[in-house]
Amino acid sequence: MLERSIVARATGLLRRAVVAVSRLLVCGKMPVHYRHKRMLHLTQSSLWNNWRFVIQDASGTRLGEILAPMWAQATNSRSKVARQNAVAAHMNLPGGEHVIRFEYLRRGWTSDVAWWLESPKGEMLARIERVFPQAAKALPCHHLRLPDMGELQITSSRTLKPFDAVLRLANGQQVLRINTPGRLLLRLDLVVQGEYGSVAQRAFFAYYALHQR
16 A cells, blocks of 8 residues: 555656656746736747748737848958848748848957848848947847847747746836747747737847848
C-alpha cells in the first residue's frame, strides 16, 4: 500500500509538472490584461525558409506576408548598384505592397541604423532608429520616430527566456507587446498584442524586433 501511495503521488506530481511546462511553452508569460486584446502573428513560413513570414490574426486568418531578399541592402550602401534597389523586405497586404527599408546613421563596430515602412504610394508610415550609446558594451536604444515618438524596449532577447519587447510612447503609455509564445519553437513566431497602429505598422514593428534578437 505504501509503495502504491508513493507511486501515485509521484505520478500526480509528474503530471502537474508536464501540464505546467506545456502551458509555459504554449502561452509564455502573458499578462492577463493582454490575453483578450487584438493579436497579430508574424510566423516563419517553414523551418527551412527564413526569408518569408506569414501575417495572421488571432484566429489564424492569413492577412498577408513579408518577403525578404537573400541579401538586404541599405539605401546608403557603399555600392551604387545596391543603392538603386535597396530593400530590406516587401510586405504584401490586401491594400497593396508595402516596402521596408533601412539606412546607416553611423557606421562602426556597432552601427546605428534606421528602419522604416513605406506605403504603396511611398509615404513613410513608421520609423525606428537603433542607436548605441557612447558607453562601451552598452545595449542599443530603439527610438520610435513615426507614427509617434516613443521607444521599443527589448527586455529579453539573447537568453533562454522567450523573446519579449514592449513599445511605449513618449508619455510612458505601453501600446504594444511583442513576444514569442514559448521557449522551444521549430519556426519563429512573434505575437503582437495591442491595437496600436495598422496591421502593416504592427507587422513592421514585429519584423524589426525579429532582427534585434
